[in-house]
Amino acid sequence: xxxxxxxxxxxxxxxxxxxxxxxxxxxxxxxxxxxxxxxxxxxxxxxxxxxxxxxxxxxxxxxxxxxxxxxxxxxxxxxxxxxxxxxxxxxxxxxxxxxxxxxxxxxxxxxxxxxxxxxxxxxxxxxxxxxxxxxxxxxxxxxxxxxxxxxxxxxxxxxxxxxxxxxxxxxxxxxxxxxxxxxxxxxxxxxxxxxxxxxxxxxxxxxxxxxxxxxxxxxxxxxxxxxxxxxxxxxx
Amino acid sequence: xxxxxxxxxxxxxxxxxxxxxxxxxxxxxxxxxxxxxxxxxxxxxxxxxxxxxxxxxxxxxxxxxxxxxxxxxxxxxxxxxxxxxxxxxxxxxxxxxxxxxxxxxxxxxxxxxxxxxxxxxxxxxxxxxxxxxxxxxxxxxxxxxxxxxxxxxxxxxxxxxxxxxxxxxxxxxxxxxxxxxxxxxxxxxxxxxxxxxxxxxxxxxxxxxxxxxxxxxxxxxxxxxxxxxxxxxxxxxxxxxxxxxxxxxxxxxxxxxxxxxxxxxxxxxxx
Numbered sequence: 254x255x256x257x258x259x260x261x262x263x264x265x266x267x268x269x270x271x272x273x274x275x276x277x278x279x280x281x282x283x284x285x286x287x288x289x290x291x292x293x294x295x296x297x298x299x300x301x302x303x304x305x306x307x308x309x310x311x312x313x314x315x316x317x318x319x320x321x322x323x324x325x326x327x328x329x330x331x332x333x334x335x336x337x338x339x340x341x342x343x344x345x346x347x348x349x350x351x352x353x354x355x356x357x358x359x360x361x362x363x364x365x366x367x368x369x370x371x372x373x374x375x376x377x378x379x380x381x382x383x384x385x386x387x388x389x390x391x392x393x394x395x396x397x398x399x400x401x402x403x404x405x406x407x408x409x410x411x412x413x414x415x416x417x418x419x420x421x422x423x424x425x426x427x428x429x430x431x432x433x434x435x436x437x438x439x440x441x442x443x444x445x446x447x448x449x450x451x452x453x454x455x456x457x458x459x460x461x462x463x464x465x466x467x468x469x470x471x472x473x474x475x476x477x478x479x480x481x482x483x484x485x486x487x488x489x
Numbered sequence: 490x491x492x493x494x495x496x497x498x499x500x501x502x503x504x505x506x507x508x509x510x511x512x513x514x515x516x517x518x519x520x521x522x523x524x525x526x527x528x529x530x531x532x533x534x535x536x537x538x539x540x541x542x543x544x545x546x547x548x549x550x551x552x553x554x555x556x557x558x559x560x561x562x563x564x565x566x567x568x569x570x571x572x573x574x575x576x577x578x579x580x581x582x583x584x585x586x587x588x589x590x591x592x593x594x595x596x597x598x599x600x601x602x603x604x605x606x607x608x609x610x611x612x613x614x615x616x617x618x619x620x621x622x623x624x625x626x627x628x629x630x631x632x633x634x635x636x637x638x639x640x641x642x643x644x645x646x647x648x649x650x651x652x653x654x655x656x657x658x659x660x661x662x663x664x665x666x667x668x669x670x671x672x673x674x675x676x677x678x679x680x681x682x683x684x685x686x687x688x689x690x691x692x693x694x695x696x697x698x699x700x701x702x703x704x705x706x707x708x709x710x711x712x713x714x715x716x717x718x719x720x721x722x723x724x725x726x727x728x729x730x731x732x733x734x735x736x737x738x739x740x741x742x743x744x745x746x747x748x749x750x751x752x753x754x755x756x757x758x759x760x
Contacts (some may be wrong), residue, residue: 255758262757328716330743330755468745 265323266333269340272316276347277392279309283354284388284451288381290358291444292374294365302358309351316344332468339465343395346454346461350388353447353454360440376423377445380416384448387413387455391462400466403459407471413452420445509536512677512707513558513595517572520553520562527553529731530572535677540699540708542718542739545728546754551711554728555679558709559595560588576677593620596670600682602662604654604669609646612654612665613637616673632672640668641698660691667698671706678702680710684717696721715755719743727751 257263283302290298320341323329329337387409394402424438424445460471511534520528528550535541535558543551553562560581562568573580581591593616604612613633617623623632633650637643642664646657654665663683670678680699684692699708699721712718718725719739726736727748735748746752753759 255753257757258759259757327757330715330719330757331746331752333756334744 259327262327262333265319265327266329266336269316269319269323269337272312272319273340273343273347274392274396276309276312276316276344276351277388277395279305279312280347280350280354281385281388281392283309283351284381284385284448287354287357287361288377288385288444288448290361291364291441292378292381294361296361296365299358299361303355306351306355309348313344313348316340332465335465335468339461342461343458346457350451350454353451357444357447360444364437364440364444376416376420377441377448380413380420380445380448383409383413383416384451384455387452391455391458395458395462398466400463403463403466404471407456407459407474410452410456413449417445417449509539511535512537512577513709514575515554515557515572516575518554518557518574519571520550520557521567521569521571522565523567527731528557531728531733533726533733533736535707535709536724537707538703538705539723540703540710540721542722542725543709543711543728544713544715544718544725544754545734546759547713549728550731551726551728552681555681555709555711558677558679559592559597561592561597563588589620593673594675595677595679596673596675597679597681598663598666598670598683601686602659602666604657604662604665606653606655608651609637609654609657609665610650613668613672616669620673622673636668636672637665639671639702640664641694641701642668658691660687660694663687663691663695664698667695667702671702675706677707677709680708682711682713685713692717715743727754729754 283305286298286305287302289295290302320337323337327333387406390406390409391403394400394406421442424442427434428438456474463471513535515531515533515535518528518531518533519526531550531554533554543555545551556562557570557574558581562570570582573582575581576591576595580586581595605615607615610633613636614623614629617629617632623629634643637646642661645661646665654662657665663686667678667683684695687695696717699710702708703723710718710721722739724736725739725742727734727742727746727750729750735742735746735751737747742751743755746755
């Protein structure tokens with residue numbers, strides 16, 4: 254794409270793009286750090302994730318302000334308009350990822366106190382790796398302007414959902430085995446749910462990024478039945 | 490759980506605009522000014538009772554095309570028009586066509602407001618008088634009032650209808666010119682940058698008026714303001730170097746145009 258006749262317009266768009274990339278990198282780092290803190294009961298690391306969230310919030314506010322100012326000043330059209338509106342939406346999804354990572358970090362202390370079955374760490378770790386791969390992937394495809402890869406990435410979210418269902422079942426089993434596990438397992442369940450939600454936000458970002466790049470919307474995804482609901486009903 | 494059926498999904502994805510019947514059609518329209526060719530075979534359909542915006546950088550041929558639609562180019566000696574332009578299926582360049590009558594059916598509003606140096610009343614009554622559309626004073630009174638009302642000007646000028654039209658503000662003068670154009674009940678109104686000499690408030694009033702007028706008239710507007718084209722039109726045609734580059738629904742043209750030249754022009758990357 255060529256340059257604008259007004260060069261400061263290009264600089265303003267670039268700045269917004271840079272903020273999205275920064276927020277993307279930060280969301281990946283926060284997701285990684287929060288799950289590491291959870292699996293290793295590392296309270297110091299958890300604290301760092303919690304303080305990183307304020308940076309994330311500040312970046313989102315800056316992006317919003319810059320985007321609103323740009324719309325008012327330049328009245329962007331076509332792909333410029335899509336990229337500004339897309340950036341606002343992606344930033345709000347990235348900010349939510351930051352919140353969810355912070356929430357995982359906040360639970361580190363509570364989980365650490367209980368006698369957590371160590372084998373649990375393994376399935377949450379596997380889920381976290383999947384989620385992390387998605388977060389890093391969406392940022393990379395956005396930076397490289399690769400819409401085709403985003404289509405594939407969106408479909409990958411299903412793996413996280415499957416993994417979440419198996420973590421859910423596993424935690425249920427531990428709680429039934431020994432009621433003393435209930436407190437820590439409940440916290441872990443929330444953590445797993447947070448990871449699954451992060452995956453959903455990645456899906457949103459992928460859809461927005463695809464629209465920014467191509468101008469067309471990805472087809473509506475079939476709503477999937479949440480299997481944990483079936484399990485819950487069957488158990489009651 | 491909210492399960493969407495296929496039918497419900499299809500329904501929400503229906504296109505926003507249904508295609509309208511075409512009021513005017515340009516077929517392979519070429520224009521030469523002496524040696525210089527200004528239009529290179531333009532094919533364009535103007536849909537009925539919609540607003541079509543013509544956009545493009547200066548010298549791209551959009552005004553030339555607009556002026557072909559009511560044979561305004563006839564007034565330029567060195568201008569030659571080729572191809573054909575149909576109004577309701579009838580070629581307007583047919584020798585049997587009465588140009589005066591044609592221009593009553595296809596009216597025009599220009600860039601700068603150009604009221605006659607006569608009273609407000611006479612400015613509007615002039616067209617119906619020369620076309621013999623009214624005879625009695627009561628008939629003239631009625632056509633003047635309704636035209637001024639349709640142009641959104643009547644309440645501002647009803648107490649000074651016999652004062653000169655040139656004494657009005659720029660925005661009022663432009664609306665007076667629109668009232669003058671609609672006084673002869675045209676079918677199509679051509680507008681060549683009608684707001685470029687107006688302030689934002691007068692511009693907003695004219696745009697509001699354009700939106701109301703499309704209930705009854707087919708409107709073709711040339712504008713240099715992208716925002717204006719996006720606001721007032723249902724379809725947009727992009728011209729460049731005498732060619733029609735792309736034509737389509739306005740919301741698509743301004744969010745996701747197909748042609749790179751359109752993309753570059755509307756985003757401010759050339760021109």
